Amino acid sequence: MDIVVIVMIVLGLFFYFAGSVGVIRFPDFYSRLHPAGMMDSMGLLLVMGGLAIHVATGVATGDPKIIESNDILSAVKIVLIVVFVYITSPTATHAIVDAGVRAGLGPWTKKKSEDSDGKRMD
Amino acid sequence: MSSSEKNNGSSEKFRIIPFIATFVIMLTTWFVFSGKFKIPFIVMGVISSLLVAYFSHDLLFPKRTVFKGMSFTWFKFVTYIPWLIYQIVLANLHVLYLVFHPRMNELINPQIIKFKSKLKKDMAQVTFANSITLTPGTITVYLSVYGDYTIHAIDDASCEGLPGEMEKRVGKIFGE
Numbered sequence: 001m002d003i004v005v006i007v008m009i010v011l012g013l014f015f016y017f018a019g020s021v022g023v024i025r026f027p028d029f030y031s032r033l034h035p036a037g038m039m040d041s042m043g044l045l046l047v048m049g050g051l052a053i054h055v056a057t058g059v060a061t062g063d064p065k066i067i068e069s070n071d072i073l074s075a076v077k078i079v080l081i082v083v084f085v086y087i088t089s090p091t092a093t094h095a096i097v098d099a100g101v102r103a104g105l106g107p108w109t110k111k112k113s114e115d116s117d118g119k120r121m122d
Numbered sequence: 123m124s125s126s127e128k129n130n131g132s133s134e135k136f137r138i139i140p141f142i143a144t145f146v147i148m149l150t151t152w153f154v155f156s157g158k159f160k161i162p163f164i165v166m167g168v169i170s171s172l173l174v175a176y177f178s179h180d181l182l183f184p185k186r187t188v189f190k191g192m193s194f195t196w197f198k199f200v201t202y203i204p205w206l207i208y209q210i211v212l213a214n215l216h217v218l219y220l221v222f223h224p225r226m227n228e229l230i231n232p233q234i235i236k237f238k239s240k241l242k243k244d245m246a247q248v249t250f251a252n253s254i255t256l257t258p259g260t261i262t263v264y265l266s267v268y269g270d271y272t273i274h275a276i277d278d279a280s281c282e283g284l285p286g287e288m289e290k291r292v293g294k295i296f297g298e
Contacts, residue, residue: 015214022221026276030261031232034276035221038258042214045207073157080154090255090262097263097274107232107274 001057005050012046015039028108029100037093044085052078140183145175147182198295199249205291209257216279217258230277239269239289246296253288 022035056075148171156163223229241247247269251262254273259280264272275281 015218018218018221022217025221025226026230027227028232030274031230031276033261034217034258037261038210038256039214039217039221041256042210042258045210070157073154076154086256087252090252093255094251094262097261101263107234109232 001053005054008046008050008053012043012048012050015043015046019043029105030097030107033093033096037089037096041086041089045082048078048082137179140179141175144179144182145171148174195295195297202291202295206253206256209288213258213260213280217276220276232277233275233281234263235273235275235281237271237273239271241269241289241293241296243296246292249295250289250292253292257288 016039019035019039022039023032026032026035052075055071055078057071149167152167152171153159156167220226220229239247239250241250247265251265251271254260254271255262257280259276261274262271263274264270273281
């Protein structure tokens with residue numbers, strides 16, 4: 001079970017890393033939000049899933065053979081973190097996109113980049 | 123002013139079912155978060171749940187909430203979650219591939235697409251919009267009350283499936 005937990009957490013951290021790289025590499029405001037907002041949710045799912053398994057199997061607190069009710073409660077709390085973030089994260093992302101639209105920022109498209117050498121015109 | 127007075131007048135009518143439902147939800151949350159089952163903690167939980175339920179039962183269940191079939195809707199919503207997570211994983215792998223691709227600027231094709239959804243209920247529209255945003259590669263930019271969706275998509279592959287199956291599944295949850 002330890003191996004599963006480690007693999008999940010490392011994969012989750014890899015997704016976080018990919019999200020950061022994506023924020024730097026993508027061309028404009030709107031496309032940068034894709035890795036920023038969503039790779040995070042995937043990384044969170046994996047990391048928190050790994051932690052929940054780790055806690056629920058009782059490795060963290062005492063004897064791994066005895067599963068205590070406290071361990072289950074902690075696992076439920078960790079799962080609740082994921083639930084709340086999955087509700088709030090799209091809402092926050094939408095708010096940021098909406099702010100961009102209201103400010104009048106046009107999205108980066110391929111044609112524009114060929115015409116004006118990457119410069120954006122609104 | 124008269125309309126607000128009217129609102130105040132009708133909200134003073136105490137509705138017992140939303141109150142009890144809010145109380146039960148608050149108390150369950152209290153027990154999950156506290157994890158202690160001694161008398162003082164339970165008494166504190168009951169008191170604060172009662173207070174919160176009294177103040178905000180209108181908030182969680184607005185006036186026109188229909189309770190009939192609500193638990194069934196929740197059950198269908200829970201069965202929708204595994205499919206949503208599967209879609210999130212698929213789309214995440216796609217965006218991951220884009221992020222680490224050396225010639226990423228040629229692969230992506232950011233675009234804004236618009237479509238009209240058949241969903242009518244508020245909750246169905248919001249669930250659909252949040253599902254779209256949760257799936258990497260697509261972000262809901264704007265959603266009107268009539269169901270007009272404006273989506274920003276990172277490339278062609280991300281948005282070709284919209285509205286498509288996701289809308290059907292969301293519609294099925296809310297019985298549309």
